[in-house]
Amino acid sequence: MAVKAAGQAASRSRPGDDETPPRVPELIQLLTPEGERAEHPDYPLELTTDEIKSLYRDLVLVRRIDFEAIALQRQGELGIWASLLGQEAAQVGSGRALGPRDMAFPTYREHGVAWCRGLDPAKLLELFRGVSHGGWDPKEHNFHLYTIVIGAQTLHATGYAMGIQRDGAVGEDGEAAIVYFGDGATSQGDVNEAFIWASVTNAPVVFFCQNNQWAISEPLDRQTRIPLYQRARGFGFPGVRVDGNDVFACLAVTRQAMQAAREGQGPTLIEAFTYRMGAHTTTDDPTRYRLSAELESWKLKDPIERVKQYLIRSGLAHEDFFASIAAEADQVGAKVRKACLEMSDPDPLSMFDHVYAEPNALLDAERAQLTEYLSSFAGEEVAR
C-alpha cells in the first residue's frame, strides 16, 4: 500500500526530468514465495544441499531466539525487545555473505546478523534487559555494537571503510564494511552524509537497507517518493532492490556487492524489500496504524516457509530434518531463556567503569561518594 503510493509519486514526470525511473522496480528474486527456484542473469547462485539446509537452520533458529525474547519481555524479564520477525532472510542472507574479516555495523534489530557473526544471543538480551548497553567486543566477531540512534552507524561504517583503504586492505583478498539501517533512517542526515562520503572516497562499504515498510507508525511514503534503491544513483553508486524475504537473493546480491567493495569498486546500496511482521518493539501497537490485510498478504511471502517448500519439492530434505531443526530451535530457545534468567544486575559502582579509558579524578570522587553512601546501609540490613 505504502509502496504503491511511492511508486505513483515517482512516475509523475516534471519538466527537467531527463530520465524517468522505471515504473516497476526490478526486484531481484532467486526463490519465489512458493518455493520455486528463479534465475537472474546478474546473480548466478549455486548452493550445495548442505548450504541450503544450513541457511534454513539459521532462519529457524533466529526466529526462535526472537520468539523467546518476545516471551521474556512479556514475562517482565526484558525491558523491551525489537523483533526481527519477517526480516530473517534479509539478515541471514546478508550476514552469511560476509567474510570473517569484513565488519558489520548493525542497528538494534540485527539479531539475525549477530547470529551469523557468531555473537552469543545472550549478549543481545543483556542490552534489552538493561544489564548493559551491549558491552561486547566488536573485534571479537567483527560485529559492531548495536546503535540505537537512527542512522548514526552509517557514518561509522563509512569511516571504518576509509580506514580499510588507508590500511591498503582493498583489492585482491580485500576487506569491506557493511552497515544496516531501515527505511526510516534514509531520511536522516547522517545516512545521506554517509552516502556522499562513501561515494567521493569510493569507500569499501555496502549500505544494506532493510525496507520493512514501516518506521514505527510511519509508512514508506513519509520517507520517500521514489524507490529507495534508486537514490543511490543520485549519489553516484549502484543501487539494487532485492526480495528481502528471499534468503538466496539476499545472499547472492550481498556477496556480489561486498566483493565489489573489497576489490575497490566502491559502495553499493542494497534495498532489501521486506516487511516488519511484528510491532516496532514490544512497546508498540501496530493495530493503531496499519491494516491486518497488509500483514496477511505478507504472510504469504514468509522467508522461512519458501525455503522449506523448496527443500521439500526438490527432495533435498525430509520430515526428520525439519523435526531435528525444530528440536534444536527449542534447545536454543531454552538456552537463551536460561541465560536471561541467570543474568544478575550489575554492581551499581560499575556505572563508573569505562566512562573514560584513562583515569578521571571526577569519576573517582563520585565513585567513592556512592561507595560510602551504599555502605551506610550495611548496618540497617543487620539491624532488621
Next chain:
Amino acid sequence: MTTQGPAKLTLSRAINEGLRKAMENDPKVLIMGEDVGKLGGVFRVTDGLQKDFGEDRVIDTPLAESGIIGTAIGLALRGYRPVCEIQFDGFVFPAFDQIVSQLAKMAFRSAGHVKLPVVVRIPCGGGIGAVEHHSESPEVLFVHASGLRVVACGDPADAFAMIQQSISCDDPVIFFEPKRRYWDKTEVDLARGVAAALPINQARTLVEGTDATLLCYGPMVRTGVEAAAAAAEEGRSLEVIDLRSLSPLDTETIYASVRKTGRCVVVHEAPVTAGLGAEIAARVTQECFYSLEAPVLRVGGYSTPYPPSRIEEHYLPDLDRVLDAVDRAFTY
C-alpha cells in the same frame, strides 16, 4: 611581541607544529575537516601538512560536520587517531549528536572494549568582528557530556604541548582554541618533549597572589594575566590560574588557591548562566566554605545570543569588568 626569533610562534603556528610532531611520531594520526588540506585551514592551523603528509592523512572532507565526526569514529574503530577540525564554534552543532551520543558514549557502551582517541579542534570565542555563529563559546555543552575530555589552550607554548597530549590521549578530547589569540606570540621550545610538559588534566598557576583567585581559560587567559598586572598597580595581589582542562576540572589546584586567598572570581566568554563558572562556584562553596570571604563571582557573557560585532566589546569580559568583579569581591 617585539622580536621575531625563530622560536617565537603564534598560537596558530604552535598548534600547527604540535600537529606536525604528532603526525611524525604516529602514522595513525590523521587530520580531517573542511579546507584543512590545500588551504591549510581558514586560520592556517593545518598549513603545509597535506603537502608533507599527503591527502590520505590530511583529508579535505565534504561540508558536513556530522559526517566529519561520524567517519572519524569509524576511522578510530579501525585503529586511527583522527584530529577533526570544526571550522568555527557555531558550526559544531550539526555534529553534536555524533559527539555526545556516539563519540562520548561508545567506550562505555562497549564496556571498555572500544577506545575512541579522536580530537575535535574547535576555534572558539569572539572578539574578531565576525558575523553570527563565528564567535561562540559552547564548551560547557561538552563538559556536561560524560565521556568527553574538554580542554582549552591559552598560549602558544602550552598549546604546542596540549595538542600533542590530546592526540595521544585514549579518550575523545574536545580541544578549544581561542581564535582571537591565534596571532599572539610566545616563545615555544619545539624540541621539548611532551613528557616534560604539564599533564593535560592539570591547571597551571600563571601568576601567584594572595588576595583573590582569578580562574580563566582559553581567550581569557591573557585578560586574566593583564588584570593581575593592573590590580598589582593598585596594591592588590591576584592569583591567576589557567584551568586548561575544563573536564575534568583540576579542583585540587582551585581549592588550594581559594583556601589561600579567600576570594574567587571565574571569568569566561560563555554566558554565565549554567556556565562553567556556575559549576566552579558550587564546588568551591562546598569545599572551601570556611575559607571564603566573599561569594564566588562570575564574569562572562550575557544570556543573549552572541551580539553583532559592533557591540561585542560590551558582551565580552574585559580588563575593566574583571577588575570590577575583583573589587566587588572585597565589598562583602
